[in-house]
Amino acid sequence: NINPNGYTVVFPAVSGYIGADTVAAVLSSGMYDSDEISLLIDIGTNGEIVLGNNKWMYSCSTAAGPAFEGANIRNGVGGIKGAIDKVFFDNGVAYTTIGKEKPLGICGSGIVDAIAGMLSAGIIDETGRIPGEDEIEDIPETYRERIVRIDGINSLLLVPADESAVGTDIAITQKDIRELQNAKAAIAAGVKTLVKRAGIKLEDIDRVYLAGGFGNFINIDNALKIGLIPKELKGKIESIGNAAGAGAVEGLLSADMLKDAEIIKNRIKYIELS
Numbered sequence: 001n002i003n004p005n006g007y008t009v010v011f012p013a014v015s016g017y018i019g020a021d022t023v024a025a026v027l028s029s030g031m032y033d034s035d036e037i038s039l040l041i042d043i044g045t046n047g048e049i050v051l052g053n054n055k056w057m058y059s060c061s062t063a064a065g066p067a068f069e070g071a072n073i074r075n076g077v078g079g080i081k082g083a084i085d086k087v088f089f090d091n092g093v094a095y096t097t098i099g100k101e102k103p104l105g106i107c108g109s110g111i112v113d114a115i116a117g118m119l120s121a122g123i124i125d126e127t128g129r130i131p132g133e134d135e136i137e138d139i140p141e142t143y144r145e146r147i148v149r150i151d152g153i154n155s156l157l158l159v160p161a162d163e164s165a166v167g168t169d170i171a172i173t174q175k176d177i178r179e180l181q182n183a184k185a186a187i188a189a190g191v192k193t194l195v196k197r198a199g200i201k202l203e204d205i206d207r208v209y210l211a212g213g214f215g216n217f218i219n220i221d222n223a224l225k226i227g228l229i230p231k232e233l234k235g236k237i238e239s240i241g242n243a244a245g246a247g248a249v250e251g252l253l254s255a256d257m258l259k260d261a262e263i264i265k266n267r268i269k270y271i272e273l274s
Contacts, residue, residue, distance in 0.1 A: 017061035024247025077105030116222035
């Protein structure tokens, strides 16, 4: 139902895992046209990572997206109304939800907040282990009653059943923490692999762009706290939202930008992590 003279434009892809969306994100970020070394992290279904500047670029894809989008998380949901998107630990547990609705689950940014907060509050140690109900004497008293067993797994209760929109407890389980550790380790390993392949150090990176819905809402300090983003990049990070969508718009509006998309595609070298 468009003008019969209209046409479809498809951006070029680099590989099966670094597709047209990543090329579009690089285009809209402007990193391909700069002397500065930039790092783009787009966390969606997968975690696509691009490192480089106007002379060279390396990319990889990590299987990290599902945990950040709520998959394989007990109470995980996408970024929908009622999703817990922020969690605070300040002499108790507080949270906000998308749309200020009654909570029905927890989305990626909330999961990162919750686990970073558990670490800061002394509920978990650096290994991510939640202590059992019989070994909570080292946990601050404020949080002890929230340590429960759910489905036979040690968990931290965030929202009791009578306060949730789904009529069941909303919690972070030990399994959830392990899922997030796998996902964040995949992202961190991808970044370090590209840095090594480029022959530079983390400190040489001038800018870090976080793209995608998750990247737009994540608390950057908490992402650094849990090691999702290497601590050497602190102070260089900015969220750029739906960079792939913005790049698609630029490509439709400008023939020059479409040419630049081809340049980007040819410059990016794909590194196969598997």
